[in-house]
Amino acid sequence: MSRSIKDYIIIGLKGMGMGAADVVPGVSGGTIAFISGIYEELLGSISNVNLGLFKTLKKDGLKAAWTQLNGNFLASLFIGIFISIISLAKVIKYLLENEPVLLWSFFFGLVLASIIYIAKQITKWNIISFVVLILGAFLAYYITTLNPLVSENSSSLFIFIAGAIAICAMILPGISGSFILVLLGAYKPVLDALNNKDFKTIFVFMAGAVIGLLSFSHVLKWLFKHYKNLTLAALTGFIIGSLNKIWPWKETLTWRTNSKGIEVPFKEQSVSPFSFEGDAQLTMAIVLAVVGFIIILGMERLAVDKK
Numbered sequence: 138m139s140r141s142i143k144d145y146i147i148i149g150l151k152g153m154g155m156g157a158a159d160v161v162p163g164v165s166g167g168t169i170a171f172i173s174g175i176y177e178e179l180l181g182s183i184s185n186v187n188l189g190l191f192k193t194l195k196k197d198g199l200k201a202a203w204t205q206l207n208g209n210f211l212a213s214l215f216i217g218i219f220i221s222i223i224s225l226a227k228v229i230k231y232l233l234e235n236e237p238v239l240l241w242s243f244f245f246g247l248v249l250a251s252i253i254y255i256a257k258q259i260t261k262w263n264i265i266s267f268v269v270l271i272l273g274a275f276l277a278y279y280i281t282t283l284n285p286l287v288s289e290n291s292s293s294l295f296i297f298i299a300g301a302i303a304i305c306a307m308i309l310p311g312i313s314g315s316f317i318l319v320l321l322g323a324y325k326p327v328l329d330a331l332n333n334k335d336f337k338t339i340f341v342f343m344a345g346a347v348i349g350l351l352s353f354s355h356v357l358k359w360l361f362k363h364y365k366n367l368t369l370a371a372l373t374g375f376i377i378g379s380l381n382k383i384w385p386w387k388e389t390l391t392w393r394t395n396s397k398g399i400e401v402p403f404k405e406q407s408v409s410p411f412s413f414e415g416d417a418q419l420t421m422a423i424v425l426a427v428v429g430f431i432i433i434l435g436m437e438r439l440a441v442d443k444k
Contacts (some may be wrong), residue, residue: 145213146302151175152217159307159314160222160229160328161244168376172251172433177215177361179308183354186350202236204326207210215236237436242422246429248376249384254433255310256373259366272373283320284404291326293341299323305353307346310372339377385422386413 307314
């Protein structure tokens with residue numbers, strides 16, 4: 138596929154969108170990849186990392202292997218993701234702590250619109266598709282109700298395993314890798330490593346992520362090839378179920394004391410904005426949700442026009 142520099146800049150911006158989403162515990166970078174039209178190419182490119190690629194490298198050289206890998210695409214995308222995560226980690230952390238309702242409202246609108254977008258990709262609906270969608274929704278909803286681990290583990294082995302597990306969620310639309318890190322008790326150690334430029338922890342996490350990514354991408358590619366409609370139905374269900382996690386108005390049921398001695402929410406449940414304790418910021422929340430919704434509709438329109 139012949140692409141211009143402008144095309145690769147756009148791919149990098151899409152990567153930045155994925156990175157920004159993955160920093161938030163509740164939004165999946167895979168959702169951004171899907172609605173921006175690069176999801177299947179991403180899976181195909183990642184799954185190209187196999188023995189055949191190394192044979193090409195040995196026989197035909199680096200240039201041929203890079204082309205087989207779709208290297209320019211992957212490099213542009215992951216540079217965008219990396220820049221976004223590094224630059225937005227502190228901003229997202231600030232918004233999560235100081236403006237959670239507004240941040241979640243924006244992402245709620247964005248994810249809500251993505252449900253419609255992904256569901257429209259299903260070419261044939263039947264009873265099995267609906268069953269798979271419902272099962273996917275229940276599974277994702279159940280995951281959002283699980284209690285995070287109390288202890289925070291920062292050992293290298295644990296961070297490696299957490300990276301491998303979380304990356305599988307990060308490339309699944311609707312399943313947030315960051316939320317999986319929260320459940321495992323690894324979110325804070327990883328976010329602290331990013332903010333403190335702890336390159337050892339970052340490297341260990343990325344190594345685990347690479348292993349998990351290479352393994353899981355092959356599974357997803359196979360599912361898209363042989364059961365595309367059912368896979369899309371499951372992903373749509375995942376996103377529907379995940380809406381509980383990013384509902385803007387939460388009631389804290391239990392608290393815990395973090396490593397700095399500060400009390401932070403431990404278990405939360407979604408509540409109506411009208412019964413929310415505190416400033417519900419309802420008008421601004423609705424505005425931001427609509428903005429998020431319109432952004433997805435705009436991206437869909439651009440994708441249709443490009444085709």
